[in-house]
Amino acid sequence: DQQVKQNSPSLSVQEGRISILNCDYTNSMFDYFLWYKKYPAEGPTFLISISSIKDKNEDGRFTVFLNKSAKHLSLHIVPSQPGDSAVYFCAASLTGANSKLTFGKGITLSVRP
Amino acid sequence: DVKVTQSSRYLVKRTGEKVFLECVQDMDHENMFWYRQDPGLGLRLIYFSYDVKMKEKGDIPEGYSVSREKKERFSLILESASTNQTSMYLCASSFSGGGPKNIQYFGAGTRLSVL
Numbered sequence: 001d002q003q004v005k006q007n008s009p010s011l012s013v014q015e016g017r018i019s020i021l022n023c024d025y026t027n028s029m030f031d032y033f034l035w036y037k038k039y040p041a042e043g044p045t046f047l048i049s050i051s052s053i054k055d056k057n058e059d060g061r062f063t064v065f066l067n068k069s070a071k072h073l074s075l076h077i078v079p080s081q082p083g084d085s086a087v088y089f090c091a092a093s094l095t096g097a098n099s100k101l102t103f104g105k106g107i108t109l110s111v112r113p
Numbered sequence: 114d115v116k117v118t119q120s121s122r123y124l125v126k127r128t129g130e131k132v133f134l135e136c137v138q139d140m141d142h143e144n145m146f147w148y149r150q151d152p153g154l155g156l157r158l159i160y161f162s163y164d165v166k167m168k169e170k171g172d173i174p175e176g177y178s179v180s181r182e183k184k185e186r187f188s189l190i191l192e193s194a195s196t197n198q199t200s201m202y203l204c205a206s207s208f209s210g211g212g213p214k215n216i217q218y219f220g221a222g223t224r225l226s227v228l
Contacts, residue, residue, distance in 0.1 A: 095211030
């Protein structure tokens, strides 16, 4: 049973436009959510996170929105740049679960120049 | 900066060989993790450790074992490598506790090919 779902395997956007990456989860006990970015042949790097007590967190061009009632979060990248082209993983955790993260399968973002 | 170092970037092994993948972290993190990444399957947890000499199975432990003799080092062992273990292996570490402490920091990965 996949508890964190990234239903779209890929997304292509024009440079300068907004990229919106979506993530859904099923476990209402998750209390912390994270986004990771991964380039080919490299390890994932932490991008941004949000606690379940918030509905928005912003860091430069990256904003994560959380809708707990819909069990949905999204990552907005504005403006998108070609260097943002990568695989983006959504992850969730719950306090007390030995700090394990539950990952989605990832979305491949391509930003066209 | 957190540093998680994996001993090899690329490895080529033969079927049946015993394979050791080593991971070292320098942030005094309690938790360490081993994942494999395969196209279309995302990151799948193999094993994790929340303390020295402690380990727990993840989602896909079959064919693997682990060792954590020191806090900073976590080893993944393929007892008898098989072709279906060809994959990208990723090590990560984190603090214990909830919220931001759950942020895991990853190594650069080891691309293992089993022929």
